[in-house]
Amino acid sequence: MTIREQYVIPKKYNMLSMVLMAIGLLSIIILFITHGSKSGAENEVVRARFWAALLQNSVYFLLVTNAAMFFICATTLMWGGWQVSFRRVTEAISACVPVIGIITFVILMAIVFGGDHVIYHWTDAEHVQHDPILLGKSGFLNKTFFTVWTLITLIGWSWLGYKIRSMSRAIDDTKLTVEEGRKYMWDNTVWSGVYVVLFGLTVMSCTPWFWLMSIDAHWYSTMYSWYTFASTFVAGIALITLFVVFLKNNNYLELTNREHLHSLGIMLFAFSIFWTYLWFDQFMLIWYANIPEETIYFKSRLQGPYRGIFFLMLIINFLAPILLLMTRSAKRNYGTMTMLCVLILFGHWLDFFQMVMPGPLTDPNTKLTHVPFMLADFGIALGFVGLIMFVTVRSLAKWPLIAKNNPFLKESIIHHT
Template structure:
C-alpha cells in the first residue's frame, strides 16, 4: 500500500495564509497610527495587544514541541502517525519567537512604563525595590533572549533528529535503541528548558509583572495549562485538515479520540488551576492579593472573566465527555476552534484587564493582529509540511502507532 507522504500546499491554503498575514500587518500599521501615537492610555493599548497576541500564539506553537518531547520521554508510540504535523507546527516558533522577542525588548528599551511599571521604579516603593534583582531591564532582556534561543535551538534539534532516519532503511535493534536514546536525551533537555521557562519564570516576567505588586505561585502553571490545551487543539485542526485532504492515512479514529481526550483532560486541568488560584485568593481576602481580581470579578471585565470559564470548561466538559464526540470530525473541529478562541480570550483578560482596568476594549484591532499570527502559523506549518515526509517511515515505534487502539 502506498501513502501520500509529501504534502502539496493547495492554492487556497496559501492564499488564505497570505491574506491573514496581510490583515495582521495592516492592522498593526493602522493600530499604530490610531493608538501608537496617542496619549499614554492609547499607547498602552497598542503595545498590550501586540504583547498578548504574540505571546499567546508563540506559546501554543511551542506546545507542539512540548507534546513531542513529553511523549518521547514517555516512550509513547501512538502519536508517530501524526508526529510530523506537530513538528511542522513547532517551526512557527522561529518567526513568531523573533517577533515576540522584538516586541518584548521594545517594551523595555522603549521605557513603556505604562505596561511594565517596574522599568522606572519609585525608590520609596518597597515592594518593587524588593523585586529589583528580578524585575530589571537587563535581566528581562537577557532571560527573554535566552528563553527564545533555547526554544528555537532545541526544537530545531528535535526536528533534525527526527529526520535523520528518513532516507535510510529499517533500523536494526541496536540502531533503534541508539536512536531512541538520542531522541530521549534531546527531548529531556528541551523539557528541562521548558520547565525553567514556561513552567516558571517566563509568565512571571512577561505577564505577571504587569501587575508588579501582585503575585501568584500558580500563575505559571495556569499559563502553561491554557497554552497547552490550545496547542493540542491546534494539532487536532491540522491533523483533521490533512486527513480531509487525503493525507495521514495511518491516522484513524483512535488517534483522534486520544487528541480529544487531551483537550478534555487539560481543559479540566486548566479549570482546576483557574479555580484554585481564584478560590484561595477569594477565601484569604487579603487586599494585596484581591486587587488582581477586583476589576475582573466585580468590575467591567466580569462578563469576559466568566465567559472564559464557560468556553474553556463548561463547553469542553459537556461536549467532549462523550466517546462519540471525540471521534466526530465536525465536533472536534468546532471544539478545537472554540478552545483556541477561548484561551485567546483568557490571555486577553490576563493582559488588557491589567493595563486598562476601567474599560473593556476588544475590537477589530485585536482580531486583526490575531488573524496575522494565524496566517503566519498556517504559512510556517504548511511550508514545513511540504518539505519533508509526513511519515516517520523508519521510526522504531511506527508500528505501535499503526496498531494503536484505545
C-alpha cells in the same frame, strides 16, 4: 494502500494564509495610527493599548506553538508511540517558534526599553526607587535580567526544537537496525529530557512571571506559571488536532485514524479540566484569604468591566469541552472536534486578553480600567493564525509526512483506545 508521503500546498490555502497575514498587518497599522502614534504623557494609556495588543497576541501564539514541541518531548519521555503517525504535523507546528519568537522578542524589547512604563511599571527606575514592593523585586525584575532570560528562553526553545526535528528527519532515508533503533530512541529521550527541563524552567516557572505577571508587578501568584502552561498546552493540542483533521480531509496521513483523534480528544478533555482546576485553585485561595494586595487582581476581572469576558472564557474553556467531549463518538467526529478546537483556541485567547489588558488600560488618576473595542485585537490574532498556517505547511512540504523509519511507527499504526 498508496500513501501520499509528500504534502503539496493548495493554492487556496496559500492565498488564505496570505490574506490573514495581511489582515493582521493592516490591523497593527490601524491600531498604531489610532493609539500607538499618540504623543505626550497624557496619552500613555492610549499608547499602552497598542503595545498590550501586540504583547497579548505574540506571547499567546508563541506559547501555543511551543506547546507542540513539549507534546513531542513529553510523549517521547513516556516512550509513547501512538502519536508517531502524525508526528511530522507536530514538528511542523513547532517550526513556528523561531519565527514568532523573533516577533515577540522585538515587541518585548520595544516595551521594556521604550519611553513609556505603563505596561511594565518596573522599567521606570525613578518610580522603583519610591516603591518599596518594586524595589524589593528589583534584583530579579530589571531590564538586564529580563532581556537575558528572554534570550535564553527563545534561543533554547528554537535550538532544541531544531535539534529534535533534525534527529527525526535524519532517519527518513535510513532503515535502522535494532541497535540503531535503540540508540535513536535513547538520543531522542536524552534530548527530550533536556528540552523538558528547559520548558520547566521557562514556561512552568520564570518566563510567564517576566512577560505577563509583571504587568501587575505588585501582585503575584505561585500558581500563575502553571495556569499559563495549562492554558497554552490545551490550546496547543487543539492546534495539532486542527491540522491533523485538515490533512485527513485532504487525503493525507493515511496511517492516522479515528483512534488517534480519540486520543487527542481525551487530552483535550483532560487538560481542559486541569486548566479549570488551576483556575479555581488560584481564584479560590485568593478569595478565601481576602488579602487586599492579592484580591486587587480579580477586582476588575470579577466585579469590574472584564466580568463578562472572565465568565465567558470559563464557559468556553471548561463547560464546552466537558459537555461536548463527554462521549466516545464526539471525540471521533471530525466536525465536532474541529468546532471545539476552534472554540478552545478562541477561549484561551480570551483568557490571555483578560490577563493582559486590565493593567495597562487602568487610568493612573482614577484607577479605573475599561474593555477596549476588540476588532483590532481580532485582526492581529488572525494575522498570527495566518503566519502559523503559512510556516507550518511549508515545513510539512519539505519533509515526508510519515516518519516511516521511526522505531515506534508500528505501535502507532495499531494504536487503539
